[in-house]
Amino acid sequence: MTMNTLLSFRRVFLFVFVAAGLFISSCETTVDIDIPFEKPQVTLNATFLHNAFPKVRLTYSRHILDTNWEFEPIKTAEVKLITGNETYFLNYNEESGEYSNLQYLVSEDTEYTIEVDLEGYEKVQATEMVPIYVPIHDLVYNGKGQQDAWTSGDDFSLIFNDPVGEHYYEISAYYVRREHYINEYGEEVYYEDNRTIYLEPKNPSYETDFFLDGGIIIDDKLFEGKQAKIDLFTSGNFMELEDRGEIYFVLKNISKSYYDFQSTYGLQDWNDGDPFAQPVQVFSNIENGIGIFMTGNIASEKIETGSGQN
Numbered sequence: 001m002t003m004n005t006l007l008s009f010r011r012v013f014l015f016v017f018v019a020a021g022l023f024i025s026s027c028e029t030t031v032d033i034d035i036p037f038e039k040p041q042v043t044l045n046a047t048f049l050h051n052a053f054p055k056v057r058l059t060y061s062r063h064i065l066d067t068n069w070e071f072e073p074i075k076t077a078e079v080k081l082i083t084g085n086e087t088y089f090l091n092y093n094e095e096s097g098e099y100s101n102l103q104y105l106v107s108e109d110t111e112y113t114i115e116v117d118l119e120g121y122e123k124v125q126a127t128e129m130v131p132i133y134v135p136i137h138d139l140v141y142n143g144k145g146q147q148d149a150w151t152s153g154d155d156f157s158l159i160f161n162d163p164v165g166e167h168y169y170e171i172s173a174y175y176v177r178r179e180h181y182i183n184e185y186g187e188e189v190y191y192e193d194n195r196t197i198y199l200e201p202k203n204p205s206y207e208t209d210f211f212l213d214g215g216i217i218i219d220d221k222l223f224e225g226k227q228a229k230i231d232l233f234t235s236g237n238f239m240e241l242e243d244r245g246e247i248y249f250v251l252k253n254i255s256k257s258y259y260d261f262q263s264t265y266g267l268q269d270w271n272d273g274d275p276f277a278q279p280v281q282v283f284s285n286i287e288n289g290i291g292i293f294m295t296g297n298i299a300s301e302k303i304e305t306g307s308g309q310n
Contacts, residue, residue, distance in 0.1 A: 108131065
C-alpha cells in the first residue's frame with residue numbers, strides 16, 4: 001500500500017467520524033422528566049411531661065427536593081386528647097404554633113391517646129404512657145477528677161432507686177447563676193447565666209456514639225429493680241467557682257419511645273455528611289403519619305458551686 005493510499009484512507013475515516021458525530025448530535029432529544037410531588041404526610045410531634053400542659057405540634061412533611069426550609073404548620077386540624085373515658089380538645093395557638101389545652105395538666109402513670117382529624121387524611125393518632133416519678137436519692141460531689149492526661153472535670157455520683165420492670169432514663173445537668181445590678185436610672189436589674197453542662201459517664205456501657213445536648217440516655221439492664229449509682233464527669237470544673245452559682249442535675253424517667261427516638265435521631269445526626277455511614281431509620285410511633293409522641297417525668301437536685309456540699 002502506498003503512502004498516498006494510506007493518507008486517503010485516513011481522510012475518509014476522519015470524514016466519516018465527523019459526519020457521524022454531527023448526525024448523532026443533531027438527533028439528540030431533551031427529555032423533561034416530571035418528578036411527582038406526593039401528597040405530604042401529617043407530622044405530629046409531642047412531648048408530654050408530668051404536671052405540664054399538653055402541647056402538640058402539627059406540620060406537613062417536606063419533599064426531599066423541596067427547597068423551603070420551613071415546615072408548613074397545620075392550623076385547621078381537630079386535635080383530641082383521650083385518657084380513659086375523658087376527652088379534651090386542644091386548640092391551635094398562633095403564637096407558639098402548637099395545639100394545647102391550658103385547663104388540663106398531664107398526670108404520671110396515665111395513658112394518653114392523641115387523635116388528629118384533618119380533611120383529606122385518615123385519622124392520625126398515637127398512644128403513650130407517662131412514666132412514674134423516680135426521685136434522686138442522693139447527689140454526691142467526689143471532688144475534681146482527671147478524665148485523661150489533658151482534661152479534668154467535676155466528679156459526681158447520681159444515686160436513685162430503680163423501680164421493678166423495664167425503665168429508661170435521660171440524665172442531664174446545667175449551671176445557673178443569678179445576679180443583679182443597679183442601672184443608670186437607679187433600677188435594680190436581674191439577669192441569669194444559664195449553661196448546659198456536658199456529662200461523660202465513667203462506665204463505658206453508658207457511652208453512646210452521638211451527643212445528646214450534653215446529657216446521656218440509659219436503660220436499666222445493669223441495675224433493674226435495684227439502687228443505681230451513675231458516676232459522671234462534667235465538662236469543666238464548675239464546683240471551683242466562688243460565684244454563688246448552682247448546678248442542677250436532672251433525672252428524667254422516659255418512655256421507651258422517647259429512648260428509641262433519641263437513640264436513632266442521635267445516630268442519624270452524628271452520621272450526617274458521612275457518605276459511607278450506614279443509614280439510620282429514625283423511630284416513629286405515629287399511626288397514619290410520621291413524627292414522635294414521647295413522655296417523661298422529671299426529678300432534679302441542685303448543689304451550690306464552691307461549697308462541695310449539697
